[in-house]
Amino acid sequence: MPRTPAAVVSAVLVTLMVVLAIIGPPIWGETAEKIDAGAILQGASAAHPLGTDNLGRDLLARVLVAGRYSLALALAATLIGAVIGIVLGALPSVLPRRGARLVTGTVNALVAFPGLLLAMFTAVVSGMGARGAVLGIGVAIAPSFARLTQTLAASVAGADYVLAARMLGVPRRRVLGRHVLPNIAEPLILNLAQALGGALLGLAGMSFLGLGVQPPDFDWGRLLFDGFARIYVTPEVAIGPAVAVALAGIGFNLLGDTLAKRAARTAVPARKEELAAPEPSGAPDPRAVLEVRDLTVTFPGGVTPVRHLSLTVRPGEIVGIVGESGSGKSLTAAAIGGLVPYPGTVTHAALRLDGREVAELSQKELGTSLAMVFQDPMASLNPALRVGGQLAEVAIVHQGATRAEAARRAVDRLGHVHLPEPAKQAKRHPHELSGGMRQRAVIAMGLMGTPKLIIADEPTTALDVTVQRQILKLLREVVDESGAAALFISHDIAVVGELCDRVVVMYAGRVVEELPVSALAKGAAHPYTKALVDSLPDMETDRSLPLASIPGTQPAPALVGAGCAFAGRCALATDRCSTSLPPVTEYGIAHTVACWEVS
Numbered sequence: 001m002p003r004t005p006a007a008v009v010s011a012v013l014v015t016l017m018v019v020l021a022i023i024g025p026p027i028w029g030e031t032a033e034k035i036d037a038g039a040i041l042q043g044a045s046a047a048h049p050l051g052t053d054n055l056g057r058d059l060l061a062r063v064l065v066a067g068r069y070s071l072a073l074a075l076a077a078t079l080i081g082a083v084i085g086i087v088l089g090a091l092p093s094v095l096p097r098r099g100a101r102l103v104t105g106t107v108n109a110l111v112a113f114p115g116l117l118l119a120m121f122t123a124v125v126s127g128m129g130a131r132g133a134v135l136g137i138g139v140a141i142a143p144s145f146a147r148l149t150q151t152l153a154a155s156v157a158g159a160d161y162v163l164a165a166r167m168l169g170v171p172r173r174r175v176l177g178r179h180v181l182p183n184i185a186e187p188l189i190l191n192l193a194q195a196l197g198g199a200l201l202g203l204a205g206m207s208f209l210g211l212g213v214q215p216p217d218f219d220w221g222r223l224l225f226d227g228f229a230r231i232y233v234t235p236e237v238a239i240g241p242a243v244a245v246a247l248a249g250i251g252f253n254l255l256g257d258t259l260a261k262r263a264a265r266t267a268v269p270a271r272k273e274e275l276a277a278p279e280p281s282g283a284p285d286p287r288a289v290l291e292v293r294d295l296t297v298t299f300p301g302g303v304t305p306v307r308h309l310s311l312t313v314r315p316g317e318i319v320g321i322v323g324e325s326g327s328g329k330s331l332t333a334a335a336i337g338g339l340v341p342y343p344g345t346v347t348h349a350a351l352r353l354d355g356r357e358v359a360e361l362s363q364k365e366l367g368t369s370l371a372m373v374f375q376d377p378m379a380s381l382n383p384a385l386r387v388g389g390q391l392a393e394v395a396i397v398h399q400g401a402t403r404a405e406a407a408r409r410a411v412d413r414l415g416h417v418h419l420p421e422p423a424k425q426a427k428r429h430p431h432e433l434s435g436g437m438r439q440r441a442v443i444a445m446g447l448m449g450t451p452k453l454i455i456a457d458e459p460t461t462a463l464d465v466t467v468q469r470q471i472l473k474l475l476r477e478v479v480d481e482s483g484a485a486a487l488f489i490s491h492d493i494a495v496v497g498e499l500c501d502r503v504v505v506m507y508a509g510r511v512v513e514e515l516p517v518s519a520l521a522k523g524a525a526h527p528y529t530k531a532l533v534d535s536l537p538d539m540e541t542d543r544s545l546p547l548a549s550i551p552g553t554q555p556a557p558a559l560v561g562a563g564c565a566f567a568g569r570c571a572l573a574t575d576r577c578s579t580s581l582p583p584v585t586e587y588g589i590a591h592t593v594a595c596w597e598v599s
């Protein structure tokens with residue numbers, strides 16, 4: 001927590017409120033209820049610092065006791081508001097278009113509607129009293145939560161992993177629950193603290209208007225309501241509850257503010273062990289187009305899907321990254337392209353493209369020297385624009401080409417990737433092209449610049465086998481012609497074996513083996529690579545089959561232990577494998593392996 005005055009004030013106030021809610025009723029509960037016929041409607045005195053009420057009960061004790069009920073009601077209202085809001089905000093992501101529009105329109109109308117009126121209306125309809133007030137404030141809070149959820153959901157909806165999940169036919173509800181909500185949970189939770197402050201003030205307002213808590217129950221708003229009638233005679237009786245409401249409201253609002261600022265300012269740090277001892281970055285490798293040293297990607301909650309990854313790609317070379325689903329391949333590509341989604345954090349000792357640190361490259365430099373091709377070409381193509389226009393835009397923005405020059409170049413590049421009748425295709429929208437043609441268009445888009453590196457992340461997985469082969473051939477052709485290098489990501493070791501020069505095998509976020517493709521079939525050393533190869537005995541067997549020869553599953557990123565992550569599935573594993581991480585060692589020429597048993 002940053003030590004700003006606001007942070008300190010919020011921490012003190014919120015702690016005070018929580019302590020009061022815990023100790024208030026047991027300590028002062030009896031005094032607060034004690035009727036004293038001899039001390040009715042008194043002002044401040046030594047015995048009653050805030051005076052007494054119409055039954056002679058001590059008001060200071062009542063203010064201290066009311067803290068628990070006031071906070072409990074505010075918490076209930078906030079949770080109701082958050083649940084209604086998050087459901088309303090998330091619904092458009094799962095409903096058909098019409099339903100989504102209806103929900104979005106309703107939320108927009110509710111956001112524009114005055115909150116207090118909404119709260120009063122709901123409270124009156126649902127019955128006066130604490131229940132009505134809580135519901136009323138909950139309903140009044142909901143639209144802002146719904147709007148926030150919608151905005152946040154929209155911000156991650158375009159993420160490649162969401163698009164990929166949709167592409168793979170994952171039902172919308174599952175995409176929402178697995179990919180969208182977990183990634184927007186943090187800002188929503190931060191908003192809760194602020195909403196709690198608002199709910200406290202709102203509930204006090206409702207009680208003050210006589211719509212909230214009814215006697216004999218009492219919260220701060222009710223005490224304020226009772227004291228207000230006497231404000232001109234004994235103002236101190238209203239001051240106690242008013243100060244309590246104000247302090248609690250300020251405390252929670254400041255807490256929300258502080259948490260939100262902290263989240264915006266500091267990325268989540270990687271776990272200590274992850275940051276420990278990065279390899280020295282050293283001088284840039286003059287022969288490398290891409291040089292990655294000690295790359296780690298972390299998400300909150302100890303999720304580290306990429307761990308200390310190092311790799312090098314040289315000009316004219318296609319390096320394949322292969323591994324099971326979830327091994328961290330796509331996040332490695334995303335980290336190189338600066339596309340790791342919020343709230344992920346990337347650390348590295350070096351990340352160089354053509355000898356220069358990627359962080360130092362301007363957007364323009366990165367845009368022309370790095371081309372990215374994803375599994376779903378629609379992730380890169382705007383469905384509302386013509387293909388030629390989108391390609392031309394790259395040349396206009398990155399190379400300062402004139403509109404006519406850019407359009408000519410776009411047609412030329414489309415022809416270069418063997419799109420038939422390129423001038424005609426340039427005038428089409430993406431949905432008018434087949435999947436394979438779209439993928440060619442995306443590759444052409446990458447070629448609008450002068451890419452030094454092409455990162456292709458499962459570019460053929462969504463295509464049928466014939467088209468797949470054409471695209472792989474095209475990639476090889478493009479690399480050979482342009483002298484660029486490529487990083488080719490795939491879960492399919494047969495495809496990698498066919499296309500690539502070198503293979504990097506990933507397992508649970510780490511590189512377990514790196515070897516020339518010529519050694520893949522007979523010379524693989526790591527038991528995992530061997531099992532991958534064995535699952536395709538002649539490289540021609542059905543690739544849609546699961547990895548039948550490897551029983552068990554890869555551990556999730558948060559569950560990877562201290563030793564070799566493959567130990568649980570490995571026939572050669574010893575005790576040392578599960579407790580101690582095998583170092584990367586030389587195994588042969590241009591061949592490294594991380595395994596205690598074979599190195």
Ligand SMILES: Nc1ncnc2c1ncn2[C@@H]1O[C@H](COP(=O)(O)OP(=O)(O)OP(=O)(O)O)[C@@H](O)[C@H]1O
Nearest residue numbers: 299305324325326327328329330331332341491557
């Ligand atoms: N935004 C995110 N937040 C938290 N965890 C994530 C996020 N994106 C990915 N992960 C986790 O990182 C791990 C690696 O994901 P990644 O997409 O890199 O795997 P992959 O090897 O490319 O798999 P696939 O072939 O299925 O795409 C997964 O287990 C996933 O749960």
